[in-house]
Amino acid sequence: MTGQAGPAAFRRDGRRRTAALLVVLLPVLLPALLLLPATGAGAVDTTATAVTRAADAKPVVTLSARQAGKGGGITVKGRGWRPNALLMMLICGRSTPERGVIGGTNSCANADGRAVTTDAKGGFRKKLPVAEPPVPCPCVVHVATVTGERADADAVFVVAGHPTAPLPKEGTGGRLAVLATARLEGDSGILTWFGAPPARRLVLTVGNLGSAPVEDPVFEIGTAHGVFAPQWEERPWRGTIASGRKARIELPVELAAGAHGDYQISLRYGGKVLVEQPWGVGRPWGVTLFWVLLCLVVPAAVFRIGMAVVDKVRPRSSRTPARTPARAGRRRPRPAAATAGRRAPGPATNPPAGSVDDPAATTAALPWFTPDSAPSGNRPTTKGQS
Template sequence: MTVGPLPRLAALLAGALLLALALPVLLPQAPARAAGTGATAKATPGTAAPGATATILGTGWPVNTPVTVLLCGQNAVNGTDSCANATGRALTTSAGGGFAVQLAVVKPPQPCPCVIHATTVTGANVTVDTPFPVIGVASVPIKQTPGTMLPLTASISGGGSLMTWFGAPPHRTFKAMIANVGNSAITDPVFRMGTSHSVYSTDWQEYQWSGVIAPGGRQEIDVPLDFAAGAHGGYSVELDYGGTELTVQQVRLPQPWGVTLFWLLLCVVVPVGLFRTGLAVVDRVRPDPDPAPAPFLGRARRRAAPGAAPGREYDTLALPPMPAHPPRAVPLAPTLPWFAPGSGPVLPKADDGPAPADPLVRTAQARTPGSSTLLDKGIDA
């Protein structure tokens, strides 16, 4: 039996169609590599239907680093929102930078093209997307969207120094972990950093970060912060990109007490210096009536003369005080015993011994010679 040309053509077309469907399974897929790194992730088998299990082998990853492995649709351009997070696996790389994990194949939240999305959790950002067609899941062209930033974490680091204690401009660093949730890369983005204090208007500064944030990737951005001299108190710091606010952080700057101390010292030292300068000027300008006074005399003073008209004065010298002299002894006049009984000196008898040492007694004896004999006679009589 001969076969016509039409059935033969139909058989050839059916064979070509079956070969095109089986080609992704028959040909081994090359493992995907992360840009700029040696990390790889290979899926075995290269395609599977939902309900199957695939083995993911990784090499060249950072050692002892946590890694997440997910099955995602739309090439994971929208981040983990397009991934089957419930069946994802978390692991830690070995000392050689490799890993092996079994991943369940399910229908992702978004249509294919599908990939195995492996990325580090901490440390250096390493991400590898391995193509993995899921049998039975439709493939839809990826809708091109511009790169969109999503802040993950944000903080302000840095501290003051001795110079900021005296009013120097404080410096801080704004650290933010940014994720690109779009499907287009962001190259050399320009950020705006706004700082506001109390009721004052926001002061904006522009900062251009050099680098590329891949779709679905994340990157830590370090933006330097420069405050005005003498800035202190609470400040609000806002990070913007493309007119959209990414995150707002609060920071409190210490009080520059050195400036306060300086003004306090200035308020004390300047008046004291002016006062001493004025005294020196007055002392130099004031006339001296006695240009060369005696070293033992005091300064000449002007006193008003008794009975002089007001304003008429004369010069006097303040003499040093005279030294005190001891009082001089005044001899008492002798008193005769018969005029003042009991008040005069008692004269010794002839046999009482030597003459008394009292000068008054000796004087009385010299002036009344023989009085003692007469006195003795009168007494004996």
């Protein structure tokens, strides 16, 4: 009994010591427990704020070197872009980060550009060969999105040995800006399905933010297919936009015959791109149907013509076999049953008894009767016989 009471007493003492320790530590642990959820929420809020700031941050481009000569290479790094976005990197002349690329991608070395895709965090790293742009420096490394929402960034770069020229002065008179979202209006007709040039109207509202009126402005429409540089065409607009006024502008846009795929329509005025609008053009399936039918009809027609020529040139003896004399003189005998009941044409008179046309003789000639076995009741009689 004593050996069993010792452990029970020890367990009771252990519980008392644990309860006393909790009473002592409770005032210390309670504030920490109350602050723990607030600290976790603050961490979540901080993370969400960081993500929001990263999404709102402007894309940034950095270079491994600020200067290099033609034939060299630099490493371009970027951050703050959309995740998994397709970008195009170009070395452009007559450009600064403040004013952008003056003249658009026509001022860039497009043949030596490189495409890169951002990672899940919106960053990238890519080598870019150094090439001389078609216009003088100042130069930049221009990085822009190819598809989706428009975003770009520039980094100052010097092409060693390339000529330099001052930038054109900004106009101090009228200055046009787009006030509303541009859109492409119109639809394609049935002829476009057979390869006719697709056509639309670029509609937008512009306002004059300058101090002088703008008279008869000349816009430039650029059409770009895929990652290629746009091809620019002038589109004059007749009218005057006074200072502080706005106007609705409609400009025709037309692609080449048989064009299909994803196109980018750009509007430029005064060397500055005002609008970029995507345009998806369907494939002209009528042309495909025409070629399929042509591939079926032409071989069939050639085959028919060839067979007609062969039929004309081959000998007649092989076309129509000659009739042999034995076969020509042979006639197929008619059955006796088919000719037994027929009469030869002649005058409507009673034939003499015993003649060939006599019904009695005809009946006697039947193969299943003989003259002696023919029934007497069925034998016909002729007139005048008693």
